[in-house]
Amino acid sequence: MDKPNVMEAVQPCSGQYSWKTDLRLNRWFFVAAVIWVGDLALLKQHAEWSPLLKGTLALAPLLPGLMYVWTCVRFIRGLDELQRGIQLEAFLFAAVGTVLVGAAISTLAAQGVSLGGLNHGLGMGATVMVMFTLWLVGGAIANCRYK
């Protein structure tokens, strides 16, 4: 029978960590991160570029981001049913939490209250960071229920 994917394979120090699985799952995330960092540097240096070019560059990380989402979906499909349920709960927690945090920060920004220099909402980088953090928290909460 096919072995199910296990989350421990992508969690360092879990005892079952596999860099191959980690690379297969997270490679598109790193591509997106590298493009995003490159974009930030380019856009800062070339403020004179046309809005179309700047917009294209700013949205470029979304393409590998979509590939990352697809890779995650395939990995989750390969998990066994309990792990799949735990991960879906964690992703739901992260998605709803990110929407709430984003809405709160945007509302505060509209009222002129700036949190940590976020004057125009969360932004792409901070959104990813918030979502990742909330996914870790959601996963830990869901895992505790089935320990």
Place this chain on the structure above:
Amino acid sequence: MKNKLRELRAAREWSQGDLAEKLAVSRQTINAIETEKYDPSLPLALKIGKLFRLPVEEIFET
């Protein structure tokens, strides 16, 4: 949901890992079913019944 999975597994001297491998699930899933923290899906319950050659209702009871 109450179940006899632990007794059935112990009778065959299988570890949770052995059973997990036979059912193609994680050891955490077997542990969660045995401790009655998780109710398996119908396909997994049927697979368990088939593995132990018992009707599902003899393994799981409400």
